[in-house]
Amino acid sequence: MSEQVxxxxxxxxxxxxxxxxxxxxxALDRAPDAVFVVDNASTDHTREVLERSTLPGLVAIHTTDNLGGAGGFRLGLQTAYERGYDAMWLMDDDVVPAPDCLTRLLEADGSCLIAVREDRAGALVEKAALRFDLRNPLAIRPKTASIDSTYPSRAAMPATVxxxxxxxxxxxxRREVIDRIGLPDASFFIFYDDVDFAIRARRAGFAIRAVRDAVLVRQLDFDQQHDxxxxxxxxxxxxxxxxxxRYGENPLVRxxxxxIALVVVLLSPLRGGRAEAxxxxxxxxxxxxxRARPTR
Known part of the structure; x- marks a missing residue:
């Protein structure tokens, strides 16, 4: 309980x-010791929401430019790390934790832990990969199995996965991971910055475990099939x-x-058009x- 989060x-x-x-x-039953909110140069009423919040320990960081999710998480994580916190819990603005979510996470062993997401109806929607294949060049998508494609419900999961x-x-x-591998790579801007960080953590010897009883409720449907x-x-x-x-395990994967680019260009007259090409x-x-891997 002395751990600062x-x-x-x-x-x-x-x-x-x-x-x-x-x-x-x-509403968390174990309150965090600080909350750093990185406002990525929002133009709506985000500043007003932050100013009227009564959440203890809230620190708003207003950027002058939109750093993207990658830059925002790097800035927030760096701020928390430099202020000496033992563990940093990363959060998007479209999820709501169950009251015991942080408690359940802190009960689990490990330096890299994830809460398990569900939708507002209680259906499992956790997309974390059980297998992210960077060895097989024939794997069109490296994610070959996820929690929600493997387990029909939260109850069907073991306590940790x-x-x-x-x-x-x-x-x-936890901060020992940052000590070893550094911060997220801001140059991604959006998408795959979390994947890059996870690969670096695992290759440094840190297992990543999903904690079944740590419930996070997603407020929006997944819409990852972007244009x-x-x-x-x-x-x-x-x-x-x-x-x-960066991480392909053989020349064919790299x-x-x-x-992929060649196939997309060749098929562009039929799908996607010139813009996708x-x-x-x-x-x-x-x-x-x-392609160079980040050092810190």
């Missing part, structure tokens, strides 16, 4: 969701390619981004430039 939240233009999430933190990637949405990390011809599509392609370039071509070039 800081919550790190990143938000951008979702003030109403943020307000509900902060209310959830206020070892996973190979995380979302920065209910992820608790690959839009701006988010560029980041999805680029950052997926970066993960393959070549897979080039093959331009996205994937630029993503391949920029992903290659990001």
């Amino acid at each position: 800081a919550v790190v939240v990143v938000t951008y233009n979702r003030a109403d969701l943020l307000e509900g999430m902060l209310a959830g933190l206020s 070892e996973v190979e990637n995380v979302a920065f949405e209910g992820f608790l990390v 690959l011809a839009g701006w988010k599509g560029y980041y999805m392609y680029r950052n997926l390619f970066v993960v393959h370039f 070549l897979k981004p080039a093959l 331009a996205n994937v071509t630029r993503a391949l070039r920029d992903g290659w430039r990001m």
Whole structure:
């Protein structure tokens, strides 16, 4: 109970969701010792929500530019780490923890732990990968099994489940992990920054465990099938390619981004069009430039 825990939240233009999430933190039976909210240059009423919050230990960090989720989590995590907290619990603005969520996490062993997400109806929606395959070049998607594709319900899970990637949405990390591997890579901007961090942690010897009884309720439906011809599509392609370039376990896996880009370009007259072809071509070039692994 002497462990000092800081919550790190990143938000951008979702003030109403943020307000509900902060209310959830206020209802925790084990209160965090600090809450750092990184407001990514929001233009809605986020500042007003933060100013009227009565949550103890709340520190608002207002950025002048949108740093993306990756930059926001790096800034918040760095702030909490430099202030000496023992554990940092990362949170998006669209989730609400059950009152005993932090208690259940702190009861579990390990330096990397995740709460298990469900939707508002109670259905399991935890996407953390049980297997993230960077060895098989024929695996189109590296995530070959997730918690919600493996277990039909929370009750069917064992008390803890070892996973190979995380979302920065209910992820608790202890400071010894930061000591060893450093902070999240802000250059991802959005998407795959959490995957990159998880791979680095596992390769440094830290297991990542999902804690069944730590409940996190997601307020929005998953909509990860973004328009690959839009701006988010560029980041999805680029950052997926970066993960393959950095951590592919053999030359064929590290070549897979080039093959994906070629297929997308060849099929662009039938699907995606010129915009997606331009996205994937630029993503391949920029992903290659990001291939060096972060040192801290």
